[in-house]
Amino acid sequence: xxWRNSDIMIETDVLVIGAGPSGSIAAKYAALGxxxxxxxxxxxxxxxxxxxxxxxxxEGLKFLGIEPQPIWAVKxxxxxxxxxxxxxxxWLNDEIKLPEAGYILERKVFDKHMAMDAGRAGAEIKIxxxxxxxxxxxxxxxxxxxxMGKEFDIKTKILIGADGPESHIGRWAGLKTGTKPKDMxxxxxxxxxxxxxxxxxxxxxxxxxxAPGGYVxxxxxxxxxxxxxxxxxxxxxxxxxxxxLVDFVESCPATKDAKIVELNVGxxxxxxxxxxLSSDNILxxxxxxxxxxxxxxGGIINGMTCGMFAGEVAAKSIxxxxxxxxxxxxxxxxxxxxxxxxxxxYLKVRDxxxxxxxxxxxxxxxxxxxxxxxxxxxxxxxxxxxxxxxKALLKLGKLF
Amino acid sequence: xxxxxxxxxxxxxxGVCPRNLIxxxxxxxxxDDSKCRECNICIExxxxxxxxK
Ligand SMILES: Cc1cc2nc3c(=O)[nH]c(=O)nc-3n(C[C@H](O)[C@H](O)[C@H](O)COP(=O)(O)OP(=O)(O)OC[C@H]3O[C@@H](n4cnc5c(N)ncnc54)[C@H](O)[C@@H]3O)c2cc1C
Ligand code: SF4
Ligand code: SF4
Numbered sequence: 001x002x003w004r005n006s007d008i009m010i011e012t013d014v015l016v017i018g019a020g021p022s023g024s025i026a027a028k029y030a031a032l033g034x035x036x037x038x039x040x041x042x043x044x045x046x047x048x049x050x051x052x053x054x055x056x057x058x059e060g061l062k063f064l065g066i067e068p069q070p071i072w073a074v075k076x077x078x079x080x081x082x083x084x085x086x087x088x089x090x091w092l093n094d095e096i097k098l099p100e101a102g103y104i105l106e107r108k109v110f111d112k113h114m115a116m117d118a119g120r121a122g123a124e125i126k127i128x129x130x131x132x133x134x135x136x137x138x139x140x141x142x143x144x145x146x147x148m149g150k151e152f153d154i155k156t157k158i159l160i161g162a163d164g165p166e167s168h169i170g171r172w173a174g175l176k177t178g179t180k181p182k183d184m185x186x187x188x189x190x191x192x193x194x195x196x197x198x199x200x201x202x203x204x205x206x207x208x209x210x211a212p213g214g215y216v217x218x219x220x221x222x223x224x225x226x227x228x229x230x231x232x233x234x235x236x237x238x239x240x241x242x243x244x245l246v247d248f249v250e251s252c253p254a255t256k257d258a259k260i261v262e263l264n265v266g267x268x269x270x271x272x273x274x275x276x277l278s279s280d281n282i283l284x285x286x287x288x289x290x291x292x293x294x295x296x297x298g299g300i301i302n303g304m305t306c307g308m309f310a311g312e313v314a315a316k317s318i319x320x321x322x323x324x325x326x327x328x329x330x331x332x333x334x335x336x337x338x339x340x341x342x343x344x345x346y347l348k349v350r351d352x353x354x355x356x357x358x359x360x361x362x363x364x365x366x367x368x369x370x371x372x373x374x375x376x377x378x379x380x381x382x383x384x385x386x387x388x389x390x391k392a393l394l395k396l397g398k399l400f
Numbered sequence: 401x402x403x404x405x406x407x408x409x410x411x412x413x414x415g416v417c418p419r420n421l422i423x424x425x426x427x428x429x430x431x432d433d434s435k436c437r438e439c440n441i442c443i444e445x446x447x448x449x450x451x452x453k
Contacts (some may be wrong), residue, residue: 042426051410130425165415166424179415186447187411234445241447265447267412
């Protein structure tokens with residue numbers, strides 16, 4: 001990062017860098033709380049290209065007070081199907097409780113709508129605007145930006161880093177963002193049509209050597225349309241994520257005749273929460289802060305919930321005229337209360353799952369055939385796993 | 401660093417560079433080569449193998 005001074009200086013209370021779902025909702029709540037807010041994103045189209053399988057829980061959206069709109073909530077999900085390497089499958093759908101039932105989004109539309117909500121709440125939005133460097137001066141940050149060939153600085157009392165997996169903002173400000181390769185799910189996905197799922201209202205997950213350190217997903221977006229993708233931990237293998245996906249798609253009965261209409265690529269930081277989520281005059285949210293479910297890789301709802309907290313805390317700090325770490329640490333407390341225990345548990349489950357061979361997974365799936373599930377949730381699955389597998393009991397018994 | 405033309409500009413490499421040397425503009429990857437330690441982490445993580453030394 002090389003600091004560059006510019007002649008033009010814009011001043012604001014709160015600057016949010018990154019108009020993903022986490023940044024947009026942070027900007028919205030900061031503006032609703034009465035602060036002057038600027039939301040910038042380097043993209044020319046918010047939400048595009050997507051880097052996501054687009055699954056969210058109904059509960060999560062409800063908690064955020066977001067009413068699902070047919071234009072971005074394109075498919076309702078009623079259950080899941082888990083598939084072992086030998087094809088043995090476990091269905092969790094009819095007649096059980098569905099706390100993790102959800103929607104498949106059209107992220108390109110959803111992200112844009114979330115930014116619009118921020119705009120309607122009063123935030124100024126600047127697209128195609130890149131934050132290039134920053135420096136702390138007295139009781140504010142100055143961020144050097146570039147937009148359409150013009151350079152300018154933004155002077156802000158509070159900076160919210162919502163810059164996704166790249167997570168430069170936190171690192172430039174001395175926070176420990178950035179992801180170790182062993183904690184970065186390397187993701188590749190095709191959006192496809194002509195997909196032949198057994199039930200196009202369930203999410204499918206495939207485990208084992210098809211995706212070392214991760215899993216393959218088929219998330220339906222319509223009757224024959226689906227996001228087919230996978231995440232792997234690249235340090236576990238020499239093959240690229242792309243090569244794994246091509247192999248999977250050619251061999252899986254649901255996708256071998258399907259047609260690709262889109263390629264998506266991206267990293268998903270699954271190593272857990274970054275240690276400090278704030279410092280004087282700065283907060284970090286979303287993927288940039290590690291607010292991603294370590295097991296599923298889902299980060300939309302967590303990131304947005306913490307984004308809402310960040311916006312509220314920023315607005316309160318502006319009102320009080322105090323932008324110190326002490327004041328902002330309310331944000332750390334709220335995020336950690338919501339996520340820390342849960343994440344630490346699931347980090348252990350992730351390690352455990354990654355340690356299983358294809359044979360072990362097959363035998364777990366076989367035993368699961370006779371298990372009655374009371375609800376569809378990751379917790380329920382792990383609880384049942386601990387009951388049937390001595391190895392799971394040993395590693396996870398105390399946690400679940 | 402050579403960025404091949406099938407780079408998807410996803411920014412995953414930028415997220416793992418331990419020295420924070422990779423800046424993604426919307427459709428351009430900028431490397432601060434002068435500080436690169438040649439650890440190859442960015443090359444190995446790329447999901448589509450788009451980086452070359
Ligand atoms: C393959 C894959 C599949 C996934 N599937 C799911 C799923 O099914 N469900 C789920 O919940 N989650 C999923 N996730 C995770 C989810 O996509 C992320 O958790 C979510 O997008 C995080 O939102 P965010 O707002 O923190 O960051 P992002 O959505 O990454 O937004 C960050 C924004 O910051 C902007 N930006 C970055 N740097 C700068 C800069 N210097 N200046 C200006 N702007 C900048 C970027 O352009 C971007 O728009 C998946 C991830 C991957 C990679
Ligand atoms: S990880 Fe690969 S595809 Fe993604 S930006 Fe880096 S070089 Fe390009
Ligand atoms: S080789 Fe290592 S230090 Fe150099 S840019 Fe890549 S990740 Fe960063």
